[in-house]
Amino acid sequence: MAQFSYTGTKDGQEMQGSIAAKNLQDAGSKLRKLNILPTNVEEMEEGEEADKEPGTFLGLQISSDKLSDMDVMMFTKKLETMIKSDLPIMDALQLARRQAVKPGLIKVTKSLIIDLNQGNSFSDGLSKFPQYFDDSYVNMVRAGESSGTLAKFLSKIESNEDRRKTFIKPSEITVQEYNEWSREFIKNVI
DSSP, X not given: OEEEEEEEEETTEEEEEEEEESSHHHHHHHHHHTTOEEEEEEEOOTTSOOOOOOOEETTEEXXXXXXXXXXXXXXXXXXXXXXXXXXXXXHHHHHHXXXXXXXXXXXXXXXXXXXXXXXXXXXXXXXXOTTTSOHHHHHHHHHHHHHTOHHHHHHHHHHHHHXXXXXXXXXXSOHHHHHHHHHHHHHHHO
16 A cells, blocks of 8 residues: 555645555545545655554564653653644644654554544543543643643643652652653753
C-alpha cells in the first residue's frame, strides 16, 4: 500500500495528514468515509516521512507501550509550549507525534489525533488512557478547553506533578526517571 498526503476540510475546519491506500481513488474514498472533503491528495515519495509506527521485528513490537510519569510530564510540557506559541492543538499533537520515540507515546498521540479528527474533544481523547492521564489531569484539560486557556491549565498540571514528585520516596524513582529529571534540571539551571 502506498502513502498519500492530503489536505481537506471536515466540518469547516482545515486539516492535513497522510493515509495508506491502494491508489489515489482509494485514498479519496477512505477520506470521504472519515467525513473529510479532500482538496488535495498526492502520493508520497519513498523516503518521505509518513506517520511513525512503533518498531516491530517478526511482527512483534520491539519495545514497551508503557509511559513513565516523566514521559507524561514531558508530553504535557511540549504541548503547553506549542499552545502558548498559538499553535492549534491539532498541529501541536501532529508535531508531538512526529517527535515521539516511545511506542506508547506514538499510540497515544495517534489516538488523540484521530479523536480530534472525529470531532471529539482533547479531554475526551485523554480519558481513554486512564493509566497515564488520571481524572484530575483530564478535568483540568477540560476546564482549559472550555475557558480557552489550555496552555495555562497544562502549566498548572505540570507544576502539580512537580510538587507531587517531591513527596515521592527516592526508592520509588527509577534510574531512568532520575537521569531524565537531572538532565532537564541541569538544562534549566544552566
